[in-house]
Amino acid sequence: MTANSTVHTSNNTNNSSAKKDKPAKYTIIKQFICENIESGEWPQNAKVPSENELTQQFDVSRMTARRALQDLTEQGILVRSQGAGTFVATFKSQSSLLEIRNISDEISERGHQHKAKQLILRSIAVTEELAILLNLKNNEHVFYSEILHLENDEPIQLEQRYVNASLVPEYLLQDFSQITPHEYLSSVAPLTEATHEIEAVLANENICQQLEINSSTPCLQVKRRTWSKQGVVSFAMLTSPGDKYRLGSHLVI
Amino acid sequence: MTANSTVHTSNNTNNSSAKKDKPAKYTIIKQFICENIESGEWPQNAKVPSENELTQQFDVSRMTARRALQDLTEQGILVRSQGAGTFVATFKSQSSLLEIRNISDEISERGHQHKAKQLILRSIAVTEELAILLNLKNNEHVFYSEILHLENDEPIQLEQRYVNASLVPEYLLQDFSQITPHEYLSSVAPLTEATHEIEAVLANENICQQLEINSSTPCLQVKRRTWSKQGVVSFAMLTSPGDKYRLGSHLVI
DNA sequence: AGGCAATAGTTGTATATACAAGTTGCACCT
DNA sequence: AGGTGCAACTTGTATATACAACTATTGCCT
Numbered sequence: 001m002t003a004n005s006t007v008h009t010s011n012n013t014n015n016s017s018a019k020k021d022k023p024a025k026y027t028i029i030k031q032f033i034c035e036n037i038e039s040g041e042w043p044q045n046a047k048v049p050s051e052n053e054l055t056q057q058f059d060v061s062r063m064t065a066r067r068a069l070q071d072l073t074e075q076g077i078l079v080r081s082q083g084a085g086t087f088v089a090t091f092k093s094q095s096s097l098l099e100i101r102n103i104s105d106e107i108s109e110r111g112h113q114h115k116a117k118q119l120i121l122r123s124i125a126v127t128e129e130l131a132i133l134l135n136l137k138n139n140e141h142v143f144y145s146e147i148l149h150l151e152n153d154e155p156i157q158l159e160q161r162y163v164n165a166s167l168v169p170e171y172l173l174q175d176f177s178q179i180t181p182h183e184y185l186s187s188v189a190p191l192t193e194a195t196h197e198i199e200a201v202l203a204n205e206n207i208c209q210q211l212e213i214n215s216s217t218p219c220l221q222v223k224r225r226t227w228s229k230q231g232v233v234s235f236a237m238l239t240s241p242g243d244k245y246r247l248g249s250h251l252v253i
Numbered sequence: 254m255t256a257n258s259t260v261h262t263s264n265n266t267n268n269s270s271a272k273k274d275k276p277a278k279y280t281i282i283k284q285f286i287c288e289n290i291e292s293g294e295w296p297q298n299a300k301v302p303s304e305n306e307l308t309q310q311f312d313v314s315r316m317t318a319r320r321a322l323q324d325l326t327e328q329g330i331l332v333r334s335q336g337a338g339t340f341v342a343t344f345k346s347q348s349s350l351l352e353i354r355n356i357s358d359e360i361s362e363r364g365h366q367h368k369a370k371q372l373i374l375r376s377i378a379v380t381e382e383l384a385i386l387l388n389l390k391n392n393e394h395v396f397y398s399e400i401l402h403l404e405n406d407e408p409i410q411l412e413q414r415y416v417n418a419s420l421v422p423e424y425l426l427q428d429f430s431q432i433t434p435h436e437y438l439s440s441v442a443p444l445t446e447a448t449h450e451i452e453a454v455l456a457n458e459n460i461c462q463q464l465e466i467n468s469s470t471p472c473l474q475v476k477r478r479t480w481s482k483q484g485v486v487s488f489a490m491l492t493s494p495g496d497k498y499r500l501g502s503h504l505v506i
Numbered sequence: 507a508g509g510c511a512a513t514a515g516t517t518g519t520a521t522a523t524a525c526a527a528g529t530t531g532c533a534c535c536t
Numbered sequence: 537a538g539g540t541g542c543a544a545c546t547t548g549t550a551t552a553t554a555c556a557a558c559t560a561t562t563g564c565c566t
Contacts, residue, residue, distance in 0.1 A: 024519065050546060061521040066547085074327065082547045083528030200453035200473040200495030218471030218495065220453040242453030242471065277549065303516060314551040319517085335517045336558030 025060050029068035032058075037077065037088055048078060048086045103159075103238070107151045115153065119210065120146035123165060134164050134235055141165035148210050155211045156244055161236040197223045200242065207239050218242040278313050282321035285311075290330065290341055299341045301331060356412075356491075360404045368406070372463065373399035376418060387417050387488055394418035401463050408464045409497055414489040450476045453495065460492050471495040 036042045049057065054065035069086050072078045080086045107114040124144045134142065143165040149157040203211065203219045211219075222238040289295045302310065307318035322339050325331045333339045360367040377397045387395065396418045402410040456464065456472045464472075475491040 026519085052546080061523095063522085064520060067519090069547090080547065081529080083545080084530075085546060196500075198451060198473070198500040200471040202469075202471055216455075216469055218453040218455055220451070220473075247451040248449065279549085305516080314553095316552085317550060320549090322517090333517065334559080336515080337560075338516060 025058070026064050026068040026071070029054060029058055029060070029065060030072055033068065033072060034077070042088050044088050046088045048088060050085055103149050103157050107149070107156070113150075113152050115150040117148040117150065118145070119148055120144060124162075130162060130235070134162060146210075154244075155241075157238055157240040158207050158210050159236060159238050161234055163234045195225045198247065199223070201239075203239055211239070211241055213241050220245055220247070222247075278311070279317050279321040279324070282307060282311055282313070282318060283325055286321065286325060287330070295341050297341055301339045301341060303338055356402050356410050356493075360402070360409070366403075366405050368403040370401040370403065371398070372401055373397065383415060383488070387415060399463075404497075407497075408494075410491055410493040411460050411463050412489060412491050414487055416487045420486065448478045451500065452476070454492075456492055464492070464494055466494050473498055473500065475500075 033042075033048060036048075042048060048069070051062050051065045051069065054060070054068070055062045058065065069078060069080065073080050073086075078086050078088060104114045104116065122144060123141050126142050130142055143163045145159075145161050145163075147159040147161070148155055149159065199221045200218050201221045202215060203213070203217075203221075205215065207219070208215050208217070213219075220240050220242050224234075224236045224238065226233045226236070286295075286301060289301075295301060301322070304315050304318045304322065307313070307321070308315045311318065322331060322333065326333050326339075331339050331341060357367045357369065375397060376394050379395050383395055396416045398412075398414045398416075400412040400414070401408055402412065452474045453471050454474045455468060456466070456470075456474075458468065460472070461468050461470070466472075472492050473495050474493075477487075477489045477491065479486045479489075
């Protein structure tokens with residue numbers, strides 16, 4: 001353990017938000033607008049306050065109000081027309097392309113509560129299949145973890161992750177309270193590639209039990225292999241009930 | 254405020270000549286940067302001129318130089334770090350995330366035989382759900398088509414497509430041997446956006462029958478809405494048996 | 507050599523101002 | 537009534553300035 005030697009990435013020990021520091025003025029305006037849209041107060045095609053109106057309402061300069069509108073326009077939430085005004089876009093776009101994100105981010109973006117329940121955490125034997133997936137040689141270890149993600153205390157995704165243990169220092173494998181092997185590896189060498197495969201399957205008994213679904217519920221299963229320059233870092237299988245979870249992608253051509 | 258000082262109708266001295274619109278200053282800077290990156294002058298991770306340097310080089314204000322850098326950052330071409338500088342992104346993370354392609358392309362890429370079987374082809378009544386999905390007003394028609402895609406004579410995907418018929422000339426709706434409504438629309442106005450939602454479901458009886466699967470087979474279902482500048486063009490639902498079909502995405506970060 | 511503090515440089519946020527360019531609606535005139 | 541033109545409003549572009557927050561380097565001190 002060597003005491004405090006390698007705390008390393010101390011900044012975002014926890015979830016991704018954690019920006020309590022400073023609510024920039026334009027983010028406040030953005031939130032104000034988004035809330036009005038989500039609540040239905042401003043329906044599709046409704047006119048939103050002009051830059052000058054926002055300038056007065058929030059007592060900011062026009063460029064600040066403008067930035068809020070501009071940001072939301074680039075997100076596809078608003079539409080602007082020179083001379084006419086700014087309007088609510090006819091469709092609120094999805095989460096951007098399809099960068100299959102951490103489900104914790106998605107859940108907290110929806111304003112829901114996210115919990116992660118560590119089920120299993122151990123070294124396992126290397127099967128032939130794993131050796132291929134992780135591109136392993138002989139005598140290398142694999143670290144297996146199983147995490148159940150809960151959205152508002154309801155199971156939403158089971159994450160089964162296999163990490164190439166030879167890339168992780170021994171002491172880290174003993175204690176994951178500070179940092180997971182995956183986080184460690186991405187801090188040491190940036191993860192440069194990821195391959196996803198998306199399937200519809202019937203989950204096995206173990207998964208069904210964890211997700212509290214019956215065995216006939218179709219599940220969306222994402223298999224992800226992650227690379228760094230050191231080689232294949234991890235293989236993860238994310239299984240979610242099809243009736244509770246879906247992937248979205250908004251592609252602008 | 255200003256009385257009648259500005260006639261504002263274009264003085265016709267040089268009206269006809271030089272109708273080259275107006276390259277905004279920040280676009281010139283953006284082009285300059287992009288050219289240097291594309292030519293290899295500035296490799297990956299290279300430092301690009303700071304805002305102040307660009308300010309001097311191009312004789313613009315810092316906010317103008319900043320906008321150029323900001324735009325390119327949002328496009329994923331540059332990476333900025335407060336205090337450190339602006340750098341060429343290690344890779345342009347562009348498009349090919351998951352551009353859900355025509356299944357016919359995929360099948361022929363696998364070297365297999367693709368057939369498309371037209372099952373249904375008719376105008377249908379506009380339900381409330383369709384009106385929302387296609388952003389329709391009253392009295393507009395919807396054209397519905399159902400196509401079964403076969404890979405080596407085996408059903409692989411059922412495509413159910415709803416097209417906003419008011420955007421398609423009448424004569425085209427009579428005969429699709431030459432061109433489908435969707436192809437017509439994409440030739441008239443380029444399709445600029447597409448939204449996909451990916452789910453795992455159990456298909457209804459009709460779909461199961463066409464795909465020759467039993468009702469307990471989980472299916473991957475992609476719902477796609479396609480836009481052009483004229484508005485929502487079509488809504489398509491692509492259903493495939495989960496054991497025969499999957500989506501892949503290779504993401505280079 | 508190692509640790510620490512100051513410093514210069516860079517990006518982030520914010521304000522105030524000015525004019526250009528496009529849209530809409532009203533008032534006026536024919 | 538109908539068209540015309542102007543005025544008000546809106547977004548787009550651009551400049552100048554100020555301070556905050558962060559990074560990397562320099563150089564001093566122990």
